[in-house]
Amino acid sequence: xxHAAMLRPGSTxxxxxxxxxxRMIALAAAPLGLKTHIYAPEAGSPAFDVATAHSRxxxxxxxxxxxxxxxxxxxxxxxxxxxxxTAEHLAKTIxxxxxxxxxxITQERLLEKSFVAGLGIETAPFAKVDTLEELEEALSVxxxxxxxxxxxxxxxxxxxxxxxxxxSAASAFDAIGRHxxxxxxxxxxxxxxxxxxxxxxxxxFAAYEVTENEHRHHILHRSTVPANVTSMGEAAxxxxxxxxxDALGYVGVFAVELFVVGxxxxxxxxxxxxxxxxxxxxxxxLDGADTSQFEQHVRAISGWPLGxxxxxxPRVEMTNLIGDEAGEWHHILETPGxxxxxxxxxxxxxxxxxxxxxxxxxx
Amino acid sequence: xxHAAMLRPGSTxxxxxxxxxxRMIALAAAPLGLKTHIYAPEAGSPAFDVATAHSRxxxxxxxxxxxxxxxxxxxxxxxxxxxxxTAEHLAKTIxxxxxxxxxxITQERLLEKSFVAGLGIETAPFAKVDTLEELEEALSVxxxxxxxxxxxxxxxxxxxxxxxxxxSAASAFDAIGRHxxxxxxxxxxxxxxxxxxxxxxxxxFAAYEVTENEHRHHILHRSTVPANVTSMGEAAxxxxxxxxxDALGYVGVFAVELFVVGxxxxxxxxxxxxxxxxxxxxxxxLDGADTSQFEQHVRAISGWPLGxxxxxxPRVEMTNLIGDEAGEWHHILETPGxxxxxxxxxxxxxxxxxxxxxxxxxx
Numbered sequence: 078x079x080h081a082a083m084l085r086p087g088s089t090x091x092x093x094x095x096x097x098x099x100r101m102i103a104l105a106a107a108p109l110g111l112k113t114h115i116y117a118p119e120a121g122s123p124a125f126d127v128a129t130a131h132s133r134x135x136x137x138x139x140x141x142x143x144x145x146x147x148x149x150x151x152x153x154x155x156x157x158x159x160x161x162x163t164a165e166h167l168a169k170t171i172x173x174x175x176x177x178x179x180x181x182i183t184q185e186r187l188l189e190k191s192f193v194a195g196l197g198i199e200t201a202p203f204a205k206v207d208t209l210e211e212l213e214e215a216l217s218v219x220x221x222x223x224x225x226x227x228x229x230x231x232x233x234x235x236x237x238x239x240x241x242x243x244x245s246a247a248s249a250f251d252a253i254g255r256h257x258x259x260x261x262x263x264x265x266x267x268x269x270x271x272x273x274x275x276x277x278x279x280x281x282f283a284a285y286e287v288t289e290n291e292h293r294h295h296i297l298h299r300s301t302v303p304a305n306v307t308s309m310g311e312a313a314x315x316x317x318x319x320x321x322x323d324a325l326g327y328v329g330v331f332a333v334e335l336f337v338v339g340x341x342x343x344x345x346x347x348x349x350x351x352x353x354x355x356x357x358x359x360x361x362x363l364d365g366a367d368t369s370q371f372e373q374h375v376r377a378i379s380g381w382p383l384g385x386x387x388x389x390x391p392r393v394e395m396t397n398l399i400g401d402e403a404g405e406w407h408h409i410l411e412t413p414g415x416x417x418x419x420x421x422x423x424x425x426x427x428x429x430x431x432x433x434x435x436x437x438x439x440x
Numbered sequence: 441x442x443h444a445a446m447l448r449p450g451s452t453x454x455x456x457x458x459x460x461x462x463r464m465i466a467l468a469a470a471p472l473g474l475k476t477h478i479y480a481p482e483a484g485s486p487a488f489d490v491a492t493a494h495s496r497x498x499x500x501x502x503x504x505x506x507x508x509x510x511x512x513x514x515x516x517x518x519x520x521x522x523x524x525x526t527a528e529h530l531a532k533t534i535x536x537x538x539x540x541x542x543x544x545i546t547q548e549r550l551l552e553k554s555f556v557a558g559l560g561i562e563t564a565p566f567a568k569v570d571t572l573e574e575l576e577e578a579l580s581v582x583x584x585x586x587x588x589x590x591x592x593x594x595x596x597x598x599x600x601x602x603x604x605x606x607x608s609a610a611s612a613f614d615a616i617g618r619h620x621x622x623x624x625x626x627x628x629x630x631x632x633x634x635x636x637x638x639x640x641x642x643x644x645f646a647a648y649e650v651t652e653n654e655h656r657h658h659i660l661h662r663s664t665v666p667a668n669v670t671s672m673g674e675a676a677x678x679x680x681x682x683x684x685x686d687a688l689g690y691v692g693v694f695a696v697e698l699f700v701v702g703x704x705x706x707x708x709x710x711x712x713x714x715x716x717x718x719x720x721x722x723x724x725x726l727d728g729a730d731t732s733q734f735e736q737h738v739r740a741i742s743g744w745p746l747g748x749x750x751x752x753x754p755r756v757e758m759t760n761l762i763g764d765e766a767g768e769w770h771h772i773l774e775t776p777g778x779x780x781x782x783x784x785x786x787x788x789x790x791x792x793x794x795x796x797x798x799x800x801x802x803x
Contacts, residue, residue, distance in 0.1 A: 087786065107489065127490055407745070410744055411745045421473055
């Protein structure tokens with residue numbers, strides 16, 4: 078986006094997707110004097126409740142997309158599985174940030190891994206798997222345990238299976254539906270961390286501190302800042318994020334999920350995956366940083382100055398509320414330093430992200 | 441509100457009035473998992489943009505009020521000039537917080553002054569003025585300078601006139617339209633401060649720190665926390681707020697505007713007026729306190745635990761953006777520690793509150 082295309086207050090941000098991330102982007106846009114327009118196919122999308130306007134339509138409904146493009150001043154999205162054709166159609170008439178290139182690469186695990194490795198950044202060892210023969214050959218090179226993943230549309234542990242000593246390659250391939258896949262070597266990590274950062278079209282860049290992430294059942298349970306990494310690791314993670322964003326010509330907030338391998342002088346940072354959007358591991362910034370990742374995203378896609386990423390307080394924790402855990406809301410309201418964030422979802426299904434809470438801790 | 445009537449997430453808060461205060465209440469309700477429904481007569485009300493639903497109707501449209509009451513779980517309001525008849529009509533079928541008693545008293549300056557004085561709390565000297573004869577008698581008792589104010593519907597300096605030595609009483613009475621009035625003695629204050637506090641139906645109470653307020657042209661220009669008052673003054677202000685809230689059986693957030701008279705050991709705190717709502721002088725809490733006044737109001741009217749009122753950082757400033765001043769938005773976005781809050785109003789008329797910004801200062 079050129080300086081000339083800088084948005085003015087009163088403009089409308091169009092958001093593809095109507096879940097909690099779109100909801101929190103909309104809540105961050107309003108105090109900046111911006112309107113929001115949500116585009117999502119699902120009735121009762123949580124973001125509809127806080128947006129200026131919404132269109133309920135399918136992602137391949139080009140008439141609805143054209144009306145949406147005409148009603149907004151910039152388009153962004155809350156999830157990386159927006160069809161590239163949708164983004165490309167919109168991009169004919171309106172700025173779409175992040176761009177379709179970032180979307181195309183991060184939607185396809187093999188493209189993404191090759192892109193990261195091509196920057197000279199360490200990833201898990203990986204190999205393309207289209208056939209059972211390729212899977213067996215990849216296993217012989219990469220070894221076990223290894224993880225077989227569909228190349229597209231995986232999240233929160235879906236579309237992937239672990240292959241351990243003695244496991245049948247054929248059964249594993251069946252388990253992911255024999256879809257085009259990638260085999261990834263197991264990374265013997267000591268912890269999982271992530272870096273959330275923002276880049277503006279002109280290259281201005283700001284990263285939040287590295288966040289340490291604890292998963293349960295493949296879903297993020299808790300993020301803690303600062304992470305238990307060395308200052309070298311902290312700097313390396315920020316530099317990795319910057320390299321990736323520059324190479325993608327990225328505009329907006331994104332996250333890079335990382336493995337920390339080894340410790341002390343042997344510590345290494347290995348890229349797991351890139352999320353071209355605001356990210357669950359950045360939710361701590363809502364109350365724990367000077368500028369939330371949601372406001373930062375709005376600033377970045379609007380061509381506005383990026384905000385301070387400084388942490389508020391000695392330690393910040395973010396804990397997801399999955400399914401019934403949202404029932405803890407009253408206790409959270411009573412907890413010193415805690416802030417509640419519920420997503421307005423009607424039904425607390427098992428495994429569903431219903432909300433989260435943050436806590437700024439005195440030490 | 442009894443404990444049994446405590447709201448649950450997913451409930452809907454109805455708000456009378458659609459301006460910036462309603463907008464900021466709605467923005468605070470959403471992360472708590474609450475929906476909002478705005479009721480306001482004006483097209484394009486700023487709060488419509490961020491609320492789950494809105495009704496555009498007149499305050500005396502009882503059919504529309506009945507539909508509104510049926511659609512929400514509690515009713516609150518953003519301004520003290522809601523007709524008492526409207527609140528009373530709604531209160532037949534739904535909880536209205538703050539209650540109609542607080543509304544009735546604070547809408548009428550003579551009732552309000554008498555109420556405060558009746559609690560043994562110091563106010564400016566005052567007298568009822570219905571006729572020119574009463575005005576002349578009041579002037580002879582109270583002296584000059586004095587301020588003649590309409591008893592109803594004044595805000596931001598409207599509906600009032602100063603009477604100095606040599607001014608004609610008749611002209612002053614004409615200037616306020618010979619409406620039922622009150623004459624208030626001039627208080628030789630050294631500064632204007634306010635206290636914003638919250639009370640829950642069961643008496644739970646929490647006050648923010650005293651805020652120092654600087655006005656320009658009768659409109660708040662800047663609030664600063666902490667205020668330049670003694671610790672005795674600070675405690676007295678909090679105690680005044682608690683007494684007033686208890687006597688009103690108040691539920692929700694309110695502000696008491698105060699004069700500080702004298703200094704050091706001679707310092708006195710004099711009540712100017714009560715605002716039965718979230719208040720401009722509490723906007724600093726959005727970024728400068730653990731819990732914003734808007735979230736606190738939602739917690740109080742929902743029967744939820746009140747949040748911490750602790751200040752974030754050594755000093756907090758809130759500056760209003762009046763009329764063209766909203767054009768400073770880009771500069772504010774670049775200012776360290778600053779947070780921008782625009783109200784989404786289309787037209788920057790002179791004297792119109794377009795937004796504000798807060799700044800947490802390192803010293």
